[in-house]
Amino acid sequence: MTRFMRLTRVATVAMLVISTTARADIAIVINDASSIRQISHSEAVNIFMGRYRRLPNDSVALPIDQAPLKARFYKALVQKDMAEINSYWARLVFSGRASPPQQAGTYEDLVDIVTHNNNALGYVDATQMPAHMHVLLTLSE
Amino acid sequence: MASLLTHFRSRLALRAAASIVLIVGVLGIGFLLLAVHLRAESEKDIQQLRLEGLISTVERTAQIACFLDDSQLAEEVAEGLLSNRIVREARLIRHDGTALADRVTAIDHGSGAPLTRTINSPFEPDKAVCKLTLVPDQDWIDSMVNDATRFLSVALVLQLLGIGLSVILVVFYFVTRPISDISQKLHAIEAETGKKLSPPSGHARDEIGRLVLSVNAMIDRLVSSLSEERRQRLAREVEERRYRTIFDNVEAGIFELDDQGWLLSANPAFCRLFLKGKTPDPAGPPIAFKTLASEGGPTTQELTSRRARRDSGREWEMAVGEGSERRWVNVMVSHLEKGRLQGVAHDITERRQAAEAAERLAVTDPLTGLGNRLGFERRLGIIERYCRLHPDRQHALMVLDFDHFKQVNDIYGHHAGDEVLRQIADMLRDISRRHDYPARLGGDEFVLLLDHQTPRTDLGGLAQRLVESINQPLTLEGGQQVQLGVSIGIAVLGSDTQDIQTLVYMADQAMYRAKREGRNTWRFHDHNTTLTSGSPLLSG
Numbered sequence: 001m002t003r004f005m006r007l008t009r010v011a012t013v014a015m016l017v018i019s020t021t022a023r024a025d026i027a028i029v030i031n032d033a034s035s036i037r038q039i040s041h042s043e044a045v046n047i048f049m050g051r052y053r054r055l056p057n058d059s060v061a062l063p064i065d066q067a068p069l070k071a072r073f074y075k076a077l078v079q080k081d082m083a084e085i086n087s088y089w090a091r092l093v094f095s096g097r098a099s100p101p102q103q104a105g106t107y108e109d110l111v112d113i114v115t116h117n118n119n120a121l122g123y124v125d126a127t128q129m130p131a132h133m134h135v136l137l138t139l140s141e
Numbered sequence: 142m143a144s145l146l147t148h149f150r151s152r153l154a155l156r157a158a159a160s161i162v163l164i165v166g167v168l169g170i171g172f173l174l175l176a177v178h179l180r181a182e183s184e185k186d187i188q189q190l191r192l193e194g195l196i197s198t199v200e201r202t203a204q205i206a207c208f209l210d211d212s213q214l215a216e217e218v219a220e221g222l223l224s225n226r227i228v229r230e231a232r233l234i235r236h237d238g239t240a241l242a243d244r245v246t247a248i249d250h251g252s253g254a255p256l257t258r259t260i261n262s263p264f265e266p267d268k269a270v271c272k273l274t275l276v277p278d279q280d281w282i283d284s285m286v287n288d289a290t291r292f293l294s295v296a297l298v299l300q301l302l303g304i305g306l307s308v309i310l311v312v313f314y315f316v317t318r319p320i321s322d323i324s325q326k327l328h329a330i331e332a333e334t335g336k337k338l339s340p341p342s343g344h345a346r347d348e349i350g351r352l353v354l355s356v357n358a359m360i361d362r363l364v365s366s367l368s369e370e371r372r373q374r375l376a377r378e379v380e381e382r383r384y385r386t387i388f389d390n391v392e393a394g395i396f397e398l399d400d401q402g403w404l405l406s407a408n409p410a411f412c413r414l415f416l417k418g419k420t421p422d423p424a425g426p427p428i429a430f431k432t433l434a435s436e437g438g439p440t441t442q443e444l445t446s447r448r449a450r451r452d453s454g455r456e457w458e459m460a461v462g463e464g465s466e467r468r469w470v471n472v473m474v475s476h477l478e479k480g481r482l483q484g485v486a487h488d489i490t491e492r493r494q495a496a497e498a499a500e501r502l503a504v505t506d507p508l509t510g511l512g513n514r515l516g517f518e519r520r521l522g523i524i525e526r527y528c529r530l531h532p533d534r535q536h537a538l539m540v541l542d543f544d545h546f547k548q549v550n551d552i553y554g555h556h557a558g559d560e561v562l563r564q565i566a567d568m569l570r571d572i573s574r575r576h577d578y579p580a581r582l583g584g585d586e587f588v589l590l591l592d593h594q595t596p597r598t599d600l601g602g603l604a605q606r607l608v609e610s611i612n613q614p615l616t617l618e619g620g621q622q623v624q625l626g627v628s629i630g631i632a633v634l635g636s637d638t639q640d641i642q643t644l645v646y647m648a649d650q651a652m653y654r655a656k657r658e659g660r661n662t663w664r665f666h667d668h669n670t671t672l673t674s675g676s677p678l679l680s681g
Binding site for chain 2: 042045049050051077078080088091092095097098
């Protein structure tokens, strides 16, 4: 049921994006060269929240944060604000078991990292889709 | 133990307190058991809530640890949980059943019911990542419950002690002390003086005060009845002393007998009369009333018969003692109560002697001291009755008649005549034996009534001696010599006649015959002699 709801929502969002492209969804993107075509929402959470750094094809996943979009991204991904996310990572600093994604200061930096690393995953505003990128998952806000 | 029991019985406060403590104790134990049960239940709930709280506290960290499969963090969480003593074991179990962390403390302690909570992913709330299980330390929970119970018990025991002590104090202060106070006062009070109890302070208007009022009213009644009784006793004592004085000092003898005739008590006058002044010894041998009399008096039968008991009072005259000490006593005995007779004894010796003297005087010739006519007639009457009973007994009567006595009077005077009569009387007295009766009937008429034992031949000798002794010349006081002659007639009762009057007549006739046949002689009655001549001596 929820899935159906979500599908409905996704379809609606897709229709909106197609029709207007004005409304900002966030897209998790990867280099076009990667063989990975898509990931599930759960896989996205696992990768970005440090549970494991592994792509579905068993290659290492390298999540990248993009500073201007970070708050929106995590809100969309796990419904948490930055304070919670920071507190989460702070708790894990000492165990060393997991580490936060690599930080990209700007959109350009992100594009640069993803362009040059086939295992890097980043997120962009759906309206600013760079070239040579493949959308793995679109998060609607 | 026994003294404790005595103490317990004798102390109201102690008993009341013990009863209350017992009741409160039984109720308290019931309440305590209930309270302990409820407390244990609630303690379990509390421990459950605490466990829940603990889990909630560590849930976020546990979520993260499970999400990241971070055993170090998981161990940290488990360690943190174990720092609570309520937790004996903390387990974080992955989905595949392997333990992410499992820490145990206090291995020797027992385990309680484990509490398990499913830990979800911190980012996807509908996705379970592992299970957190807490095993409580049952021993510690028990000790907590015990602590709570112990506190309750101690509180209850203290409360019981407090109640008991309060009851003792209250009972002692409000009941026991006033009561023992009253008791002591009552003990020390001298009721005769009319003193009253005062109520203990502060109890004037309550039940104790009313008790004191009642006691005072009772004392009043007691005192008044006591004084009344004392007054009556004094009156009775005075009365008794009066009667005792009368009893002791009265001239009449007063005595008491039992219904067998034994002497029970006697007053001094009685002792003087009957016992020669000796007081009967109560411890000595009993004295029978009958033995006190030497003559007369009631027999035991007379004293104790049913009729004697019925009659109000009967009298006897009895003699006590012998010889010159002989006394005559009038005894009046009346029935006092069952088995008890009361008697009064009067000394009537004087009266009796006076009566006897008067009697003697009446039958005595004052000149000669012999019997007179009245005495002679009485004696004749006695003899007549005697002969009627014993016809074989023969009494003889001698009638004396003097010759020429008239001349003596005429010549020498009446005084000399009296002298002669006295001397003749002496002769008659000399010749008389014990039971003979000489008498002067008047003038020179003498008779001699003889005892029945005298044989007829002796009668003749006796008469002859009498004639001879009278024939002897008599010397008067003046020195004159007088000679008298005498004629004696003799008749015998029983052989001559059976009739007294006839006897006298026959003796008279015999005397006249002696006179006719020569004087100065004596004659028996002769049947051949006519009985018509002469005049009877006993003409009245």
